[in-house]
Amino acid sequence: MPPPTPWLTSSGGKARDEGVNYYRRSTSQASCSARRSLKTNLCKWCDSTAPACEEKVCYSNCNLNSYCEDPYEICVAIWRQDNESIRISTLCHNPQRPIENLMVPNYNTSRCVMSHQPSEDGIIYICGCVDEQECNDKLIFENHTNGYSMLQSKEVIPVAAISLLPPLLVAVMITVIFYLCRTQKRRKRAKAWAGKQGQPPALLEQGKATEREEKLSVLMDESPAGTSAGRRPAELLPIELDEMVGKGQFAEVWRAKLSRSHSGQYETVAVKIFPCEEYSSWKNESQIFTDSSLRHDSVLQFLTAEDRGAGPRREYWLITAYHSRGNLKDYLSRHVLSWMDLQKMAGSLVSGVAHLHSDYTACGRPKIPIAHRDIKSTNVLVKNEQECVLCDFGIAIRLDPSLTVDDFANSGQASMSCQPSLEEPFAATPTSRG
Known part of the structure; x- marks a missing residue:
């Protein structure tokens, strides 16, 4: 008969209990270790x-x-x-x-x-x-x-700059070429206009540039006697006086015809005629008009200045554009303006005054400011239903920084002596027309 199994005996039962306890302790330790591992990240x-x-x-x-x-x-x-x-x-x-x-x-x-x-x-x-x-x-x-987007932006910026550089260069070149073309075209138009307004067609066709400059220049001699024949234009403009439209104390204003060709075509102009003894008045106004920076849409268009005749019958002419609607005072007495037309007409007048007082032209070129000193409705001509122009610069003065206070005072006194008399009914008419 085989020996009994140890765990079936009393001593074997004790060993079995110890094995069970060891298993339980091992299981408990493993469970605790698992629970600790669950608490870690x-x-x-x-x-x-x-x-x-x-x-x-x-x-x-x-x-x-x-x-x-x-x-x-x-x-x-x-x-x-x-x-x-x-x-x-x-x-x-x-x-x-x-x-x-x-x-x-x-x-x-x-x-x-x-x-x-x-x-x-x-x-x-x-x-x-x-x-x-x-x-x-x-x-x-x-x-x-994020840093990735920052890196991408750093990469995109140079790529975008390189991509946009050629179109930008092309745009700049086109702008420069366009500006140069416009400037050149304006210069050509200005030269053509000056030649057209100041020369007979025969002289234009012959291309006599020297005579054209002399014809458009103003004689700035110190006295009538000092005006030599060599300083006169080579040929006077072919002007035919038509009708006197105003007369004042110092000058007369005529509507005249400026011949444009031998076929009989002409252009209507205004001629302000000063007698020989009013040379200083003619010289003062012609000096103002011959300033190239004076040109503006709201300033009376000046064509040229001439002296004609000899001796006591010598006359001094200022030739300007002619406006058939007359001065603003007479125009308002005959017409009623709408609010819109009044705004536009006043705006053109203000634009002209601002141009006179400005230190720069519309193109940014420096200029000497001019004080009109006699702005009133009779010295404003109606160009059309919505535009006006300033005229009569008889007592105007150039505000040249080089002039002293005494120069300004003397200039004012000399100019004031040329004003038309208020007692004469036609005193304001020539200034408004001329």
């Missing part, structure tokens, strides 16, 4: 990876993970950007200790919110998180701006 753990970004969030792109050894360790992600390259490091770390001389900020959260850290080795962001598995995989940047 499961984190992404890679030394260096390239991030993958989608819109406003980036991912570490790390395929490895690990449980942290200690329950107080957290998941950490470090973003490094240097020389236009980005690398991500993920690991477990004790937040009470520095990592690469940096402390992990704001780690008591389940979201890995990146925080910028000052560094001399490029751009560094760092974040920490707990209580969620692999929470350092999803990298969130504040203000919806």
